[in-house]
Amino acid sequence: MTSAEIQYVSDEEGKPTAVLVPIDLWREIAAEKETAHRLSSEAMRRRLLEASRRTEGISFDQARAKLGVWTPPASRTSPGGFAGTAKPPFPSSS
Numbered sequence: 554m555t556s557a558e559i560q561y562v563s564d565e566e567g568k569p570t571a572v573l574v575p576i577d578l579w580r581e582i583a584a585e586k587e588t589a590h591r592l593s594s595e596a597m598r599r600r601l602l603e604a605s606r607r608t609e610g611i612s613f614d615q616a617r618a619k620l621g622v623w624t625p626p627a628s629r630t631s632p633g634g635f636a637g638t639a640k641p642p643f644p645s646s647s
Contacts, residue, residue: 558578562571574582592599611619 557611558575560573562573564570593602
């Protein structure tokens with residue numbers, strides 16, 4: 554990342570008032586901030602370490618189906634493509 558990609562906004566007196574950064578850099582900064590926040594809690598740090606060592610689990614589609622959030626593609630049966638009362642993860646375009 555070059556400093557040319559970062560833009561500074563100044564007031565009439567030339568004092569910096571804001572900074573414009575590329576979205577990818579902003580997302581990286583936000584992710585680092587979130588990680589630091591999570592690791593500041595001893596309980597959360599322990600839970601994250603336990604999760605990173607876990608080798609068993611279920612797939613993302615299985616978890617969504619179990620929670621009733623969204624029906625996996627193999628189980629879609631209604632004309633709109635979604636079975637039961639599960640709502641699609643995105644608005645319909647029709």
